[in-house]
Amino acid sequence: MDLLPSSSTHSKIHITKNYIKEEDVHFDDSQLDNNFGAKNLENVDCVKSLEHLKTEKQNLIEKQKLLQQENHDLDLEIKELRNKLTNTKKQITPNQELEILQKCFSPAQIKLLQGQNKSRWSLDDLAMGFTIKSFCSRDFYIYLRKDLKFPLPAESNMNRSYRSKYNTKNDNSSEKN
Numbered sequence: 001m002d003l004l005p006s007s008s009t010h011s012k013i014h015i016t017k018n019y020i021k022e023e024d025v026h027f028d029d030s031q032l033d034n035n036f037g038a039k040n041l042e043n044v045d046c047v048k049s050l051e052h053l054k055t056e057k058q059n060l061i062e063k064q065k066l067l068q069q070e071n072h073d074l075d076l077e078i079k080e081l082r083n084k085l086t087n088t089k090k091q092i093t094p095n096q097e098l099e100i101l102q103k104c105f106s107p108a109q110i111k112l113l114q115g116q117n118k119s120r121w122s123l124d125d126l127a128m129g130f131t132i133k134s135f136c137s138r139d140f141y142i143y144l145r146k147d148l149k150f151p152l153p154a155e156s157n158m159n160r161s162y163r164s165k166y167n168t169k170n171d172n173s174s175e176k177n
Helices: 029-091 094-102 107-113 123-135 138-147 155-176
Strands: 012-015 020-023
Touching: 094 107, 123 138, 123 155, 138 155
Parallel strands: none
Antiparallel strands: 012 020
16 A cells, blocks of 8 residues: 555545545644635625626616716707707798897998998998007008908098098188188
């Protein structure tokens, strides 16, 4: 009979030619219970962690579905608002357009905005142009008029109007003296 050295002190195993015979098999029950208990506690913790993760995953899936639905609803609302905006633009009549322009622009300015090349400037238009030019630089006035296409009288018109009024006042004052 061959006696193999045991890797642990728990048992002695004898091997014969055709079979294995156990003799004096001894387990330390307290050590076994401690190892099994520790492993069992680890398994319980793992199971609890796994259950918690499954619950958390399910909650996240539900939140994702709610957010996807909310995103879909917002997309529909955006499409609806775009359609309303397009329809509103189509519903403005020329009369309504004119009413809106009259709130901000003079009749001469409206004619220029509507595509007419020339317009007769009123005294108010000329005064407004002169005021803007005097508050800002000449370059800014030209920028407003030429680059931004803001309907303002040309400098030559304002100067001609100013000279004619100024010369008229001088002529009247010289006649009185």
